[in-house]
Each structure stands twice: as structure tokens, then as C-alpha cells.
Amino acid sequence: MNTTRTTPSKDDIAxxxxxxxxxLxxxxxxxxxxxxxxxxxxxxDHAHWGFDTESKPTFVQGEVSDGxxxxxxxxxxRAWVFQLHDPASRDLAAQVMAEAGHSKAGFGLGDDTKRIRAKxxxxxxGVIELNHLFRASGYRKDMGVKGAVAVLFGQRFIKSKKAATSNWANPRLTEGQLIYAANDAWAAAVVHEALRTRAP
Structure with missing residues (x-):
């Protein structure tokens, strides 16, 4: 018998x-x-990675992102933040994303993988959509990193709206951008590790 589980609400997580x-x-x-x-x-040296991307937001209707x-x-x-304007970083990022033998886990990766293909x-x-793993465990709605951290660890994952909508194409990233970007991928790695070792 399948058990339906409830995704935590924003109020619960708060x-x-x-x-x-x-x-840093x-x-x-x-x-x-x-x-x-x-x-x-x-x-x-590791078989399992957390994975995410960031793109400069588009604010004009019809504007296409080149992220x-x-x-x-x-x-x-640890986490590594690859700036893809750098040719060597872009080339090696492409190599590891295409390599078998390493899982790349994250949340809401449909757009990320589409952009990786294009860019x-x-x-x-080896891409693993963590929302699918939670859904297989009975959660009806997409979990997302905030819900996953709440369910697995009983804690609240902080995401800065200011950083989320910042200019990710800027050659000089701020400390806030680095912390935001790195923690999205790191939290995915931690969640994936927990799911591999215990049921949510």
C-alpha cells in the first residue's frame, strides 16, 4: 500500500x-x-556530486538567456563554482558533465540540463532529479531543497532572494553569490547522501 506524504509548508519550515x-x-x-x-x-575522487546552475535573470519580455x-x-x-565565461573552466565543466561514473544530483534540473546542452x-x-526520489517515497508535490532539508534534517534552508536574482554573468562574483550558488549544490549533495543511506 502506497503512503501519501505531505510536503512541508512554508509556514512549517519557517x-x-x-x-x-x-x-567560504x-x-x-x-x-x-x-x-x-x-x-x-x-x-x-568522489562518485556522487550535487549539481546546479545559475543564469543571469532576464527582465525584458522576449529576451532569451544565454545561460x-x-x-x-x-x-x-566542498563546493566548486565554475564561471563559464572562462574558456578553460567551460571546457572542463563540459567534460565532467558528460562523464559517466559520477552521479549529479539536484532539484528541478530540467531547465539546468537543457541549458547545459545548449551552452x-x-x-x-548521471543526472539524478531528487524530486523524483521523494515522489517515489510518497510525496505528491515537488520537494525542492527547502522541503527536503526540512523533512530529512528538521532544519530550515536559507536562500537569499537578492542573490537569486543577481547578475550571474558578472566576472566578479560577490561573497553572497558564491555562498548562495555553492550551497545549492552542496545541499543537494548532502540530501542525496542522506537518501542513499536512509529512507526520507
């Missing part, structure tokens, strides 16, 4: 203690050939 975020000391900005090689070498401008990949310990010219391999 009452929970804050989920600790990944700090464990976030690497990848915007050069050297940084890209170091990031890829570190990532390849993603940022690709975030994370393990449960990087590769088919992402």
Missing part, C-alpha cells in the same frame, strides 16, 4: 532551526585553467 551553510573556506571559485584542473581532480553563467558542483565536504554542447550523464 519555524525550524537554520540549516548550517557551507562557508570550503568553496572554490573556478575561473582559470589551473583552478579548473584542481576542481576536476578533486571531484573525480547558464555558473555551474556548481559539490561533494558533501556546453554535451549531454549531462
Amino acid at each position: 519555524l525550524l532551526p537554520e540549516f548550517p551553510r557551507l562557508g 573556506d570550503r568553496i572554490a571559485l573556478v575561473n582559470s585553467a589551473v583552478a579548473a584542473r584542481e576542481a576536476v581532480a578533486a571531484l573525480r 547558464p553563467h555558473i555551474l556548481q558542483l559539490a561533494t558533501t565536504e 556546453l554542447g554535451v549531454e549531462p550523464v
Whole structure:
């Protein structure tokens, strides 16, 4: 018999203690050939990654985004933020996204994978939509990272609206942007790890 489970409401989540975020000391900005090689070498030591992208928002009707401008990949310990305007970072990001042998887990990845195909010219391999795993466990609505963190850890995942709508194409990212971007991918990695080791 299938059990239907309720996705936590915004009001429910607002009452929970804050989920600790990944700090700048464990976030690497990848915007050069050297940084890209170091990031890829570190990532390849792990089988499971958190995955997300960010694109500069479009505010004019009919305007087409040329994103993603940022690709975030994370393990449960660290996160790497690839700036895709840098040719070496873009090329190595494309390589690892097309590699088998590593899962790339995240939330709402339909648009992300579509943009990766268009921008990087590769088919992402090993992509895991975490919402599907929660749905298979009986949750009817898409969970999202906030709901997942609430269900699994009883905590509230903080997302900055200011950072979310900021200019991700800017060559110089702010600390707030780095923390926002990295934590989206890192939280996905942590959630995926929890789902692999225990039922939600």
C-alpha cells in the first residue's frame, strides 16, 4: 500500500532551526585553467556530486538567456563554482558533465540540463532529479531543497532572494553569490547522501 506524504509548508519550515551553510573556506571559485584542473581532480575522487546552475535573470519580455553563467558542483565536504565565461573552466565543466561514473544530483534540473546542452554542447550523464526520489517515497508535490532539508534534517534552508536574482554573468562574483550558488549544490549533495543511506 502506497503512503501519501505531505510536503512541508512554508509556514512549517519557517519555524525550524537554520540549516548550517557551507562557508567560504570550503568553496572554490573556478575561473582559470589551473583552478579548473584542481576542481576536476578533486571531484573525480568522489562518485556522487550535487549539481546546479545559475543564469543571469532576464527582465525584458522576449529576451532569451544565454545561460547558464555558473555551474556548481559539490561533494558533501566542498563546493566548486565554475564561471563559464572562462574558456578553460567551460571546457572542463563540459567534460565532467558528460562523464559517466559520477552521479549529479539536484532539484528541478530540467531547465539546468537543457541549458547545459545548449551552452556546453554535451549531454549531462548521471543526472539524478531528487524530486523524483521523494515522489517515489510518497510525496505528491515537488520537494525542492527547502522541503527536503526540512523533512530529512528538521532544519530550515536559507536562500537569499537578492542573490537569486543577481547578475550571474558578472566576472566578479560577490561573497553572497558564491555562498548562495555553492550551497545549492552542496545541499543537494548532502540530501542525496542522506537518501542513499536512509529512507526520507
